[in-house]
Amino acid sequence: MQTKSAARNIFYGGSLFFLIIFFGLTAQSHNFIVNKSTDSAGITDKVRLGKKVWEDKACVNCHTIMGEGAYFAPELGNVAIRRGDKDDPKAFNEFLAEWMKAMPTKAEGRRQMPQFNLSDEEVDGLAEFFKWVGKIKTTDNWPPNEAG
Amino acid sequence: MKYQSQKIALAYFAVAMALFAIQVSFGLLGGFVYMAPNFLSELLPFNIIRMLHSNALIVWLILGFMGSAYYIIPEESESEIYSPKIAYGQLILLVVGTLGAVVTYVFNIAEGNFLFGLKGREFLEQPLWVKLGIVVAALAFLYNITMTVLKGRKTAISNVLLLGLWGLAIFFLFGFYVPDNLALDKMYWWYVVHLWVEGVWELIMASILAFLLLKLTGVDREVVEKWVYVIVSLSLFSGILGTGHHYYWIGTPGYWTWIGSIFSSLEVIPFFAMVLFSFTMVWKGGRDHPNKAAVLWALGCSVLAFFGAGVWGFLHTLHGVNYYTHGTQVTAAHGHLAFFGAYVSVNLAMITYISPYLFKREPYNQVLNMVSFWIMASSMAFMTFVLTFAGVVQTHLQRVNGEDFMAVQDQLHLFYVMRFGAGSVFVLGALIFMYSIFVPRKELISTEAQAAE
Ligand code: HEM
Numbered sequence: 001m002q003t004k005s006a007a008r009n010i011f012y013g014g015s016l017f018f019l020i021i022f023f024g025l026t027a028q029s030h031n032f033i034v035n036k037s038t039d040s041a042g043i044t045d046k047v048r049l050g051k052k053v054w055e056d057k058a059c060v061n062c063h064t065i066m067g068e069g070a071y072f073a074p075e076l077g078n079v080a081i082r083r084g085d086k087d088d089p090k091a092f093n094e095f096l097a098e099w100m101k102a103m104p105t106k107a108e109g110r111r112q113m114p115q116f117n118l119s120d121e122e123v124d125g126l127a128e129f130f131k132w133v134g135k136i137k138t139t140d141n142w143p144p145n146e147a148g
Numbered sequence: 149m150k151y152q153s154q155k156i157a158l159a160y161f162a163v164a165m166a167l168f169a170i171q172v173s174f175g176l177l178g179g180f181v182y183m184a185p186n187f188l189s190e191l192l193p194f195n196i197i198r199m200l201h202s203n204a205l206i207v208w209l210i211l212g213f214m215g216s217a218y219y220i221i222p223e224e225s226e227s228e229i230y231s232p233k234i235a236y237g238q239l240i241l242l243v244v245g246t247l248g249a250v251v252t253y254v255f256n257i258a259e260g261n262f263l264f265g266l267k268g269r270e271f272l273e274q275p276l277w278v279k280l281g282i283v284v285a286a287l288a289f290l291y292n293i294t295m296t297v298l299k300g301r302k303t304a305i306s307n308v309l310l311l312g313l314w315g316l317a318i319f320f321l322f323g324f325y326v327p328d329n330l331a332l333d334k335m336y337w338w339y340v341v342h343l344w345v346e347g348v349w350e351l352i353m354a355s356i357l358a359f360l361l362l363k364l365t366g367v368d369r370e371v372v373e374k375w376v377y378v379i380v381s382l383s384l385f386s387g388i389l390g391t392g393h394h395y396y397w398i399g400t401p402g403y404w405t406w407i408g409s410i411f412s413s414l415e416v417i418p419f420f421a422m423v424l425f426s427f428t429m430v431w432k433g434g435r436d437h438p439n440k441a442a443v444l445w446a447l448g449c450s451v452l453a454f455f456g457a458g459v460w461g462f463l464h465t466l467h468g469v470n471y472y473t474h475g476t477q478v479t480a481a482h483g484h485l486a487f488f489g490a491y492v493s494v495n496l497a498m499i500t501y502i503s504p505y506l507f508k509r510e511p512y513n514q515v516l517n518m519v520s521f522w523i524m525a526s527s528m529a530f531m532t533f534v535l536t537f538a539g540v541v542q543t544h545l546q547r548v549n550g551e552d553f554m555a556v557q558d559q560l561h562l563f564y565v566m567r568f569g570a571g572s573v574f575v576l577g578a579l580i581f582m583y584s585i586f587v588p589r590k591e592l593i594s595t596e597a598q599a600a601e
């Protein structure tokens with residue numbers, strides 16, 4: 001009986017201890033994200049719209065973004081780097097507009113991406129969203145290479 | 149079954165099994181699209197199939213946990229459920245929410261709508277109204293269960309089970325917080341996903357296993373309960389900071405690579421402790437329980453969870469490895485064996501144990517049930533191996549060599565064919581299991597050793 005109540009108290013006390021450390025560290029990480037690793041000021045209405053479209057269409061259930069999501073289609077966290085042009089900031093927007101229009105390819109034996117019928121504004125938002133994500137400073141600059 | 153209200157569990161498990169069938173069918177469909185990518189690509193795109201697969205999984209596992217609680221709590225607290233009406237009411241609420249989510253996904257209803265549209269974050273896609281419904285149902289459930297525990301005997305098993313269920317509901321609330329900043333969004337998203345499966349759900353799993361082993365082996369309650377506290381302590385002490393293994397590459401500080409690697413490696417220990425626990429109890433316990441199939445599932449659960457979560461988790465949890473494997477088929481391999489081994493199996497163990505009592509008869513269809521265990525366990529193991537190989541090849545070609553994603557996927561075709569084969573066998577096993585539970589027939593094994601509840 002004694003050892004059981006001791007075990008119980010260790011369980012409660014220890015869990016609370018680790019939970020507090022965890023909350024403390026995530027609070028610190030929250031600040032780090034807002035002030036250091038991401039461009040908080042750069043979250044424009046366009047970026048917001050892009051994130052909303054990303055969620056409304058559930059793109060994440062085919063694609064990964066920063067390595068999280070589904071494994072059916074290419075990583076998109078760095079797509080603005082892969083498909084963009086350092087010297088021409090609008091090049092990626094144009095690429096994405098073309099890409100979204102061309103879907104589905106209907107190519108036989110190739111995975112398909114649906115036609116989403118997005119407005120120009122929505123596609124532009126998505127492009128700004130991907131560019132914003134591409135600039136997040138990740139540890140060791142993950143992903144290892146442009147393929148994502 | 150000593151208490152009338154334990155019968156509630158039957159309704160929960162019936163709905164859970166229907167969703168289990170739906171879940172694996174859509175999994176198989178997704179596996180088929182991987183092989184034949186033009187199939188249904190316009191009618192039902194892959195992302196919708198995947199949402200149905202993963203959401204059906206989460207919902208049926210939670211329904212199973214609730215059903216288990218409605219069975220376990222009366223026996224542990226030695227009193228009837230506080231209000232069976234609330235119990236059935238919250239089940240109906242959850243069914244309505246589930247149907248609502250399915251209709252929303254499949255017919256793409258109210259797209260973009262704040263309240264009614266789907267919310268495309270992995271696993272948390274349910275429209276806002278469904279999420280709110282889930283919270284209401286969860287509160288009703290917790291009220292009902294807590295009141296039952298409060299008026300009766302308090303045991304370690306009900307204590308830990310209750311804590312796990314409260315934790316499940318509390319961490320779900322972080323799913324309502326969707327910051328515009330994607331890095332923040334991801335950080336809090338893991339509060340739900342990781343702190344569920346590698347935190348509070350482990351409490352639920354440990355307490356259900358403890359209940360089963362107590363009943364099946366006849367070992368002294370004192371011994372079982374000491375084990376339970378040791379296991380859940382190990383779970384939370386490692387699992388909470390273990391969340392760090394998801395904070396490597398999403399814009400979070402670099403110290404997480406060390407905290408995540410160290411603490412998530414320690415997460416293997418509680419899963420190993422569950423293996424020791426279940427085998428020690430079965431060895432030590434003098435009771436020759438007639439429900440052999442339930443014993444098999446309880447032992448199988450701890451072993452498969454150890455491999456799926458422990459071994460396959462450790463495989464890619466060190467940050468040096470995860471740098472390359474993050475978000476590849478290696479993750480899918482681990483996700484499948486871990487979910488199946490831990491949470492699917494614990495639910496199937498529970499239903500195997502309780503169904504004879506719910507149907508008021510001796511254990512039945514045990515051979516069939518045990519056959520289904522071996523079919524599911526081996527086909528899931530095979531699927532895991534196949535996806536692991538696919539993931540290793542993908543990691544090398546894409547992450548090390550830098551080859552284009554689609555070009556790499558083309559080279560993995562054979563693995564996906566084998567995954568589909570394994571998946572088909574798994575679905576067959578699941579159907580045999582359901583048949584063995586819901587179509588009671590003559591028993592082949594002697595049940596002379598008396599069921600002692
Ligand atoms: C009880 C059995 C099963 C469980 C617990 C389960 C669980 C899961 C989970 C958790 C995911 C998300 C994976 C992740 O994000 O890492 C997933 C995805 C998936 N599952 Fe299953 N699943 C089961 C059965 C099946 C079966 C039988 C098939 C058939 C081949 C299947 C095919 C798939 C596919 C194709 C995906 C999508 C993978 C991707 O994103 O590329 N699953 N499943």
Ligand code: HEM
Pocket residue numbers: 067068069270345346393394412413415416453456457458460461462464465466470473474475476479482483484486487490491
């Ligand atoms: C029963 C317990 C567990 C379940 C159900 C589970 C399930 C999952 C699932 C579904 C994912 C994919 C999440 C996503 O979609 O992004 C995942 C990721 C991961 N899990 Fe687990 N897991 C469990 C335990 C563990 C343990 C004990 C470890 C470590 C020892 C671990 C290590 C990992 C790692 C490192 C990832 C990230 C993979 C990546 O970088 O893509 N898991 N887990």
Ligand SMILES: [Fe+2]
Pocket residue numbers: 342346390391393394
């Ligand atoms: Fe995790």
